[in-house]
Amino acid sequence: MRIAVVGAGAIGAYWGAAMDRGGAEVHLIARNAHLEAMRAHGVRVLSPRGDFVAHPHATDDPAEVGPVDYVFLGLKAHCYPTCSDLVSPLLGPDTAVIAAQNGIPWWYFHELKGPYQGRRIEAVDPDGATSAVLPPERAIGCVVYPATVIEAPGVIRHLEGTRFSIGEPSGEISTRCTDLSDAMIAGGLKSPVEPDIRNDIWIKLMGNVAFNPISALTRATMVEICQHPQTRQVVVQLMEETLDIAARLGSSPDISVEKRLRGAEGVGHHKTSMLQDLEAGKQLELDAIVTAVVELADITGAAAPTLRTIHAAVDLLASTAIP
Numbered sequence: 107m108r109i110a111v112v113g114a115g116a117i118g119a120y121w122g123a124a125m126d127r128g129g130a131e132v133h134l135i136a137r138n139a140h141l142e143a144m145r146a147h148g149v150r151v152l153s154p155r156g157d158f159v160a161h162p163h164a165t166d167d168p169a170e171v172g173p174v175d176y177v178f179l180g181l182k183a184h185c186y187p188t189c190s191d192l193v194s195p196l197l198g199p200d201t202a203v204i205a206a207q208n209g210i211p212w213w214y215f216h217e218l219k220g221p222y223q224g225r226r227i228e229a230v231d232p233d234g235a236t237s238a239v240l241p242p243e244r245a246i247g248c249v250v251y252p253a254t255v256i257e258a259p260g261v262i263r264h265l266e267g268t269r270f271s272i273g274e275p276s277g278e279i280s281t282r283c284t285d286l287s288d289a290m291i292a293g294g295l296k297s298p299v300e301p302d303i304r305n306d307i308w309i310k311l312m313g314n315v316a317f318n319p320i321s322a323l324t325r326a327t328m329v330e331i332c333q334h335p336q337t338r339q340v341v342v343q344l345m346e347e348t349l350d351i352a353a354r355l356g357s358s359p360d361i362s363v364e365k366r367l368r369g370a371e372g373v374g375h376h377k378t379s380m381l382q383d384l385e386a387g388k389q390l391e392l393d394a395i396v397t398a399v400v401e402l403a404d405i406t407g408a409a410a411p412t413l414r415t416i417h418a419a420v421d422l423l424a425s426t427a428i429p
């Protein structure tokens with residue numbers, strides 16, 4: 107199995123190192139000092155499950171790699187509409203694309219039976235630019251539960267979790283999914299093939315849509331947001347509104363707000379990725395995690411007042427705080 111990881115950062119290099127360990131032929135596409143470190147010393151993973159070093163091929167030139175069986179996108183989601191130069195050389199007729207992103211994917215309405223089938227979500231597929239680079243029929247849905255950070259160039263700190271749930275937009279248990287799942291399991295990851303991956307997307311998103319923008323606005327950690335009574339209430343409202351939007355789209359994520367909150371509180375004094383990006387002066391991943399959810403509220407006629415308020419505030423923050 108030939109695999110390319112485009113944007114082999116915190117999650118991409120972790121996944122690529124695990125896949126290499128499991129026996130897949132892995133090519134990491136990265137840049138700058140992180141690329142040079144991986145070229146020279148491999149990917150060093152520091153993990154509570156045991157440290158390891160993997161030595162997949164690493165390059166900044168996808169043309170060196172050519173078409174692969176699977177492309178794993180480790181880029182931030184707002185990079186997808188403009189990633190053609192990185193991805194196109196890797197695509198053969200049957201290449202599948204798996205995106206590590208949090209939030210709503212560009213392919214969300216692809217193969218979704220019902221009144222919204224085939225609709226485009228402007229926030230994540232502006233003027234169809236993402237679909238032009240990453241045709242939805244290539245997409246395998248993926249929900250990433252692990253948490254990782256780049257501790258130093260070439261060094262990935264794995265904090266927790268090994269589950270990468272995957273599933274076809276159509277719900278079919280396809281061979282391309284089961285083959286990929288087997289390869290992930292060989293690499294020490296958990297990889298259930300889900301008959302309705304959208305339910306997993308909503309379960310993960312309930313946390314991100316609440317904690318990521320609130321943390322950016324308040325600079326608080328997950329546990330601080332949970333233990334402050336008023337922000338806890340805002341989280342509850344955001345999660346309830348998100349579940350309402352999911353239900354209007356025909357999804358039924360099997361989790362209560364209380365259970366999802368307990369899980370998030372257990373993460374402890376952790377800064378969300380959005381707060382980390384804000385502090386690093388990097389673009390916030392708002393489009394997929396918040397703006398797309400507001401667009402889905404518009405499409406389905408959901409009121410979602412708390413979501414709209416938080417979106418307005420964090421959108422202003424993103425436009426004023428990031429150069």
Ligand SMILES: NC(=O)C1=CN([C@@H]2O[C@H](COP(=O)(O)OP(=O)(O)OC[C@H]3O[C@@H](n4cnc5c(N)ncnc54)[C@H](OP(=O)(O)O)[C@@H]3O)[C@@H](O)[C@H]2O)C=CC1
Nearest residue numbers: 113115116117136137180181182183206207208250253254
């Ligand atoms: N980290 C985590 O724990 C989790 C992350 N995710 C999702 O995974 C995705 C990636 O997140 P994460 O791994 O944290 O982000 P990172 O910033 O660590 O990884 C993205 C990588 O892509 C690289 N990159 C960007 N543009 C190019 C380019 N043109 N050529 C080569 N490399 C490029 C970046 O390099 P540079 O730094 O130089 O820009 C960086 O190394 C996000 O959508 C996030 O929501 C989901 C769950 C958990």
Ligand SMILES: CC(C)(CO)C(=O)C(=O)O
Nearest residue numbers: 313314317318378379380
């Ligand atoms: C920590 C967590 C789970 C917040 O919802 C996350 O996924 C992120 O930081 O983006």
